[in-house]
Amino acid sequence: MPFNTKLTRTLGIKIPVVQGGMQWVGYAELASAVSNAGGLGILTALTQPTPEDLRKEIRRCKTMTDKPFGVNITLLPAITPPDYGAYAQVVIEEGIKIVETAGNSPGPVIKQLKAVNTIILHKCTTIRHAQSAINLGVDFLSIDGFECAGHVGESDITNFILLSRARQSLKVPFIASGGFADGQGLAAALSLGAEGINMGTRFMCTVEAPIHINIKREICRASEHDTELVLRRWRNTSRLYKNKVSQQAVKVERESKSGKFEEVAPFVSGKRGREVFINGDPDYGVWTAGQVIGLINDIPTCDELVKRIERDAEATLSEVQSLIVPASKL
Template sequence: MRTRFTEAFGVEHPIVQGGMMWVGRAELVAAVADAGALGFITALTQPTPEDLVREIARCREMTDKPFGVNLTILPSITPPPYAEYRAAIIESGVKIVETAGSNPVDHLPFFKDAGIKVIHKCTSVRHALKAERVGVDAVSIDGFECAGHPGEDDVPGLVLIPAATRKLRIPVIASGGIADSRGLVAALALGADGVNMGTRFMCTVESPVAQRVKEQIVANSELDTKLIFRTLRNTARVAANAVSREVVEIESGGAEFADIAHLVAGARGRTVFEEGDIDAGIWTSGQSQGLIDDIPTVAELVDRMISEAETIITGRLNGIVAAKAGVRV
């Protein structure tokens, strides 16, 4: 199943495990790479640039397949040392980077000079077109169903993906609401060159999050997420739990960030993933959790997606076309 994405980025399957805070660690990324997909270490999960260098080296010890690093660039009162993290990526010889958050234009010359291909995550067509203009090699377009920050336009993937692919010339990775072979086939039909999955990869054997979190994802339905920070115009989709429900309730009465800051601290979300206390803080999960009913190995997941996608394309869809043409199938 080859696409412009697999050809350009040197991977076997058009499947991506995007960077996830506290989740994109070497053991998951290496398993994704060995399965023939593209995984990303999350740079800012590592406390320092030096720790990132060590994590990249640790991943290289586990796999000889291509993998990348995610660098999420967000406004902050005390921003991380982005230039130092960027230098750590370049000096480690990584050849694929996923950027997200703010415009990556200030970082692109450094990555390009080092021969690094860049995928930029976007939540709108206008942002994707701007990313193409500044020189990224591909975009990952996030529909409203996604975990994390879906933007403020509330456009779901069924509309956003074809709206993007009809205007962009570079490869497009479909993201948000995808967890199985049906989502892969649908994304390809909508014009995408591959799919990005976060929640689905988080719920695998090699994922470094606590088993209790994985079991909760399996138990949850597509209705078990909450949209927080809506009133602050910084919407985030997270799993429904005691904390996210409290945040939504406080926001409904009118709130400033200071009123909820103690509830949404990143350290509390890290506790969820590392200790398995699902009500310790907010934690990201997409609506695709309603499609997840097991905790496979990464290899089992990728193999299943590809084989079932081929069956859908050559079986059911081919049968529909043949039936329309009056051919016996």
């Protein structure tokens, strides 16, 4: 039975599950599969080397699904920043109505997109940042707990507290991101006030995810202890899979006397991380993964996964409802 939340109504999807934008993962194969399954698939803009390449990927995705899908635009510190405005303009020109934004100083891009009534889901790791995003006019907030993969922020607040704080203080609907992999998690997020969930690592471990099967098997093998926090010293903390390279990066970070980023830079190369997904060697470079890897044990299709989440969420919510016993009439 399709869910009825603000997220499903606004986005035109059946199941309140969003596939997060992931660098080197958010291609048309995955986004279309998630959308066809009833969730919201998302292309990752900066996975494409130029705005025109993004245009081609959007058009390719349109040939693979007639369901809604979105585009992620993440703004991160860079020596030579990408032309975010040009990527946003391609999104507008191609008629994409849903954009996930994240990162630093998203105001100009959000303003550009909102001028044509684009629906904005903005990801943030603190309530303070969420309040700032509300002032920019975003439609949904993606509340990203410390459990998440990639950029975790610097506050270390897990979702059990962060989502409740969002419910108490935010006037804009929000979804839960970080630590979600199954229907029980969706039921919990809805119970805490969220309108749906965002999943990244879980969707990496699906048949359609365009990454090497060895990496998917590594995710299945891993436990919740197998992630590493890197770059905390430079207040750019990222949660990465614990492998030889990320452990070397942490060692350099802890032992460096100069504190120069150049010492750790070779170990956190995004280029080598991309090669991991191609060559299947989990130790070749750094790659992002959330603590949720401890909950992932199989490699289903996106359709199988989303249907399972729907079924298990319904069963969980029904089971919880059954715990309420009407008072006896005297």
